Amino acid sequence: MRTNFNYDTKDLWQKDRDHYIHPWTDFSVFKEQGSLVMAESEGVYVYDSDGNRYIDGIGGLWCVNIGYGSEEMAQAIADQVRRIPYYSTFTHLTTPPAAELAAKLAELAPGDLNHIFYSTGGSVANDTAIRIIHFYFNRLGKHTKKKIIARTDGYHGSTYLAMSMTGVAFDHQGFDLAPGLVHHISAPNCYRRPEGMSLEDYCTATVQELEDKILELGPENVACFIAEPIMGAGGVIVPPPGYHQRTQAVCGKYDVLYISDEVVTAFGRLGHFFASKDVFDLQPDIITSAKGISSGYVPLSATILSEEIYDVISVPQADGALFTHGFTYSGHPVSCAAGLKNIEIMERDNLCGQVRELGPYFETQLDTLRDLPIVGDVRGKCFMMCVENVADRDTKELFPAEVHIGNRIADHCEKRGLIIRPIAHLNVMSPPLTLTREQIDEFVSILRESIEATLADLKVEGIWDN
Ligand SMILES: Cc1ncc(COP(=O)(O)O)c(C=O)c1O
Numbered sequence: 001m002r003t004n005f006n007y008d009t010k011d012l013w014q015k016d017r018d019h020y021i022h023p024w025t026d027f028s029v030f031k032e033q034g035s036l037v038m039a040e041s042e043g044v045y046v047y048d049s050d051g052n053r054y055i056d057g058i059g060g061l062w063c064v065n066i067g068y069g070s071e072e073m074a075q076a077i078a079d080q081v082r083r084i085p086y087y088s089t090f091t092h093l094t095t096p097p098a099a100e101l102a103a104k105l106a107e108l109a110p111g112d113l114n115h116i117f118y119s120t121g122g123s124v125a126n127d128t129a130i131r132i133i134h135f136y137f138n139r140l141g142k143h144t145k146k147k148i149i150a151r152t153d154g155y156h157g158s159t160y161l162a163m164s165m166t167g168v169a170f171d172h173q174g175f176d177l178a179p180g181l182v183h184h185i186s187a188p189n190c191y192r193r194p195e196g197m198s199l200e201d202y203c204t205a206t207v208q209e210l211e212d213k214i215l216e217l218g219p220e221n222v223a224c225f226i227a228e229p230i231m232g233a234g235g236v237i238v239p240p241p242g243y244h245q246r247t248q249a250v251c252g253k254y255d256v257l258y259i260s261d262e263v264v265t266a267f268g269r270l271g272h273f274f275a276s277k278d279v280f281d282l283q284p285d286i287i288t289s290a291k292g293i294s295s296g297y298v299p300l301s302a303t304i305l306s307e308e309i310y311d312v313i314s315v316p317q318a319d320g321a322l323f324t325h326g327f328t329y330s331g332h333p334v335s336c337a338a339g340l341k342n343i344e345i346m347e348r349d350n351l352c353g354q355v356r357e358l359g360p361y362f363e364t365q366l367d368t369l370r371d372l373p374i375v376g377d378v379r380g381k382c383f384m385m386c387v388e389n390v391a392d393r394d395t396k397e398l399f400p401a402e403v404h405i406g407n408r409i410a411d412h413c414e415k416r417g418l419i420i421r422p423i424a425h426l427n428v429m430s431p432p433l434t435l436t437r438e439q440i441d442e443f444v445s446i447l448r449e450s451i452e453a454t455l456a457d458l459k460v461e462g463i464w465d466n
Contacts, residue, residue, distance in 0.1 A: 012049060117132070167234070186209055
């Protein structure tokens with residue numbers, strides 16, 4: 001608890017409630033409860049405007065990888081603002097940080113992913129990947145190759161196209177989608193695979209589904225497959241061993257490009273700068289990255305292309321024609337300066353190595369929660385984890401949605417000084433990569449207490465009595 005805060009919480013609460021349209025908000029609750037105002041931060045902690053301290057178990061939103069309060073990051077951002085705060089990178093213009101960061105990202109990205117297109121967030125990075133892929137096939141004269149295959153429970157963002165690629169049914173309620181362009185196959189959800197099926201057989205079945213879908217749509221019509229190495233917002237779904245290499249092989253067979261959406265998994269969350277190659281032995285045609293690329297200090301994202309794609313799209317389609325894709329803030333110098341400093345800090349402090357060391361500890365400590373009667377599954381890898389809560393562990397039956405089990409547990413955590421993310425019946429965790437062993441112990445102990453407190457509530461309310 002900090003006592004020196006001078007925020008007028010009531011006034012902020014009122015202004016926010018009256019005027020700020022929040023992303024992803026349940027208005028029925030929001031209009032009554034309003035917001036929790038997060039005002040300050042340090043290390044792995046955030047403080048609300050009344051001075052209450054919380055372990056930030058979600059790293060802002062899977063993004064504050066180096067932790068809060070980095071003076072040198074603040075300095076790098078301020079220095080760049082003083083040098084040149086903005087300049088266009090359209091046509092032949094650039095700035096030093098945009099050029100330096102592109103070269104650094106090309107060095108870190110696997111294989112020949114050497115060409116960087118910048119934007120300001122993961123959704124736009126994914127939209128960019130699709131525009132470029134369509135342009136690429138047009139350049140090759142393959143004008144029918146347009147369709148996108150994505151997965152149920154995949155999350156790719158909130159622009160019109162990114163949301164159409166997103167496969168979380170809940171997220172589609174009431175909004176429209178781009179019809180005809182995107183087709184979904186099942187998520188490789190090992191916990192909910194058919195009873196008695198081996199992981200190997202399950203992998204074969206899910207990979208076969210991709211091949212069947214390509215054949216059903218006609219390979220001449222399919223442009224790409226988009227997949228997160230580990231699905232994030234869809235429930236931290238880790239695919240069965242071999243899944244990514246095998247889906248890549250299927251894509252290769254039918255001239256379908258592979259986009260690895262590493263908006264969450266890159267920049268150390270799984271212990272490497274990029275997870276595709278180093279964790280899953282996958283060499284995609286495109287990687288999209290955002291969030292941890294600047295540790296959330298300023299908006300930045302990158303769509304990283306192979307030499308093969310770049311060679312095709314960098315030949316003008318007509319005399320004097322332009323590559324007409326780009327945003328005012330593509331390659332924003334302040335964002336790129338933050339991206340460079342972020343990588344410098346991560347390399348110097350060996351944050352990836354730290355995650356490779358402490359990530360397994362976080363996994364095993366969270367795994368101890370399995371003795372609690374509503375914990376059906378604990379899954380994920382390193383600093384990208386999830387607890388799946390169920391009403392019955394034998395049948396894996398869920399609590400009715402109106403119980404809001406994930407919210408209840410998250411609320412108890414909040415009261416005890418820990419922020420975790422409720423997604424329906426799940427609780428998702430993605431802390432800053434600087435979380436220490438002692439902080440992991442505190443984290444897991446608060447989560448245990450919070451699940452126990454939730455169980456007690458459910459019993460009192462007559463909802464659950466196992
Ligand atoms: C895997 C993945 N892709 C894309 C996005 C969209 O990123 P943004 O919200 O920065 O547009 C997200 C956001 O959570 C994500 O998790």
